[in-house]
Amino acid sequence: MPRQQKPWISLDQQLGLLTDRGMTIDEPEIARSYLEKLGYYRLSGYWYPFRKISAHFNPELDIPIRHDEFINGSHFRDIVDLYIFDKRLRLHALDALERIEMAVRVDIAHLLGEIDCYAHENPECLHGRFSKQAKKKGPAKGKTEHQVWLEKYERAIWRARREPFIEHYKKNYEGIPIWVAIEVWDFGMMSMLYSGMKVKHQDKIAEKYGAPSGHDFSKWLRSLNFIRNVSAHHSRLWNINVLERAPIPHYEHWQKINNSRPFFYFCLMQKLLAVISPNSAWNKRFEAIVESFPEPENNAIRISEFGIVDDWESWPVWGLK
Template sequence: MTPAAKPWKSFEEQLAILVERGLQVDDREAALSYLARIGYYRLSGYWYPFRQLEISQDDDGRLVKRRLNAFVADSHFREVVDLYVFDKKLRLLALDALERIEMALRVDIAHLLGEQDIHAHENPQCLHGHFSKQLLKKGKAKDKTQHQLWLEKYHQHLHRARREPFVAHYLSKYGRLPIWVAVEVWDFGMMSKLYAGMKQPDQDRIAAKYGATSGRALAEWLRSLNFIRNVSAHHSRLWNINVLERSAPLADDAYWQTLNNARPFFYFCLMQKLMRIICPNSRWHQRFRKLMADFPQTASGAVTLRDVGVIDDWQAWALWR
């Protein structure tokens, strides 16, 4: 049987549930205000690590972890909000860096491919055969190439931007957009997918500029950074997320070798690696260091920077100096 849906609760009732479960509320009016402005469900992702963890064994002797409704002793509503604010600042820092990375890579791709054909993004001959010629075997996209799917999305974006003056001008005068104009209607995901679909020598030329070992490695970075970008742009929880689109670990130095590529810090390190080349005079890294220093201190110790993936002594790493 389908369980009954959870009933609607007033903000006062929501707060009463949290207090009953052991969350300490030092300022009741402020807590009610946060529930009204941010929402119980969104905040629940931030108080989740403050809930007690039960560890048991199943019938096969395997460990089973389960979060209980009750909170760890000395957990405070204010700490949950502080964590939420920290995460918001972290997302904004990510978007700041990713915008610069996206703009730079757009120029690189457009400049390199535009020399071959001003409409290279629409020309299968300018791209890798696996991307532009190989037909997909399964799903709704069966018997289409990845390039055809990319072009469908491109034309959707182009249609949405058709009233933009620069788009309207080029379409009315020339009928098509040259690649250095077309990049302006791409999003990060489209940019990363087209880069992944480029011929290997073209990929490698751009990758060498950013210290990647190969075009394939840079394509991985961009796919992962697009995941971070989507999480950040959609206001989702970032600080302790399990990154699903992972890049391979780097072996550049001992610091890189100790990073966990499932945690966000690894990808902020990738951003900084790229930012040092794109914006060498930027103070973005200083703002990141300051934000890490401002990580919320909790009475219970339920959350730490380890959850972000931060490693010991990272401030001494040349990457962040």
């Protein structure tokens, strides 16, 4: 039977509830402002680690149950500091992922465009499982992955229909060549089409970025798209459990990393940026963000929850030492 929905409460009541549960509100007006701008529910993800831990476990998730009450020494300003840290992390991820998206889109267009200027629409230019094998279940049952991708592509073209470059090609040519079409792709579309390329074509692009194989690089892109979506939708990033997990390559030090935590994917971003933007200071800015991680007096949160490991700054991929 569904639970009864919790009632609406005012901002002042929200502050009162937090206080009653043991959180110290040092500056009530500032705290009220954050609740007003960001919302109680969004911020609750950031104060969750500050809640007291029960002796009982959630049988479904196999994690300790959290009480509503806060650990002694929990301050609202610590929640704000953690939110700001996470926001910086998200924006930093988006900075890298924008460059990665544009570079790999061009790689795909350059390689496939040489074969057929409409290769993205031509099943013969793609892998057979992607372009010819129909799905046997799910909402896209009976369609190939390529047909599903083409539906996304057509929607993207329709949304961009008033863009001068789309109007120009629609009016004057038989279709839109792949080197123009990439301008309407998002990261997910780019990742999906890459996964549908022939193995030899995947491998050629993967080799450029030092990935073990095209298959692995496809997994990297899929995972980075997950990180991109979390970041673009302003969701909490710093300690999430990454659902789209890429395989950990056998590079020096990398076997120490947990691929269910975000730090691994920042390592992947840095590896790709070393090829795309070798003179970038993205690595140094990342180091500065990590150093800004808040340290509350009750030690309710630790940077290790991000997945970071000791002495990561000395790893060759980061180029910091």
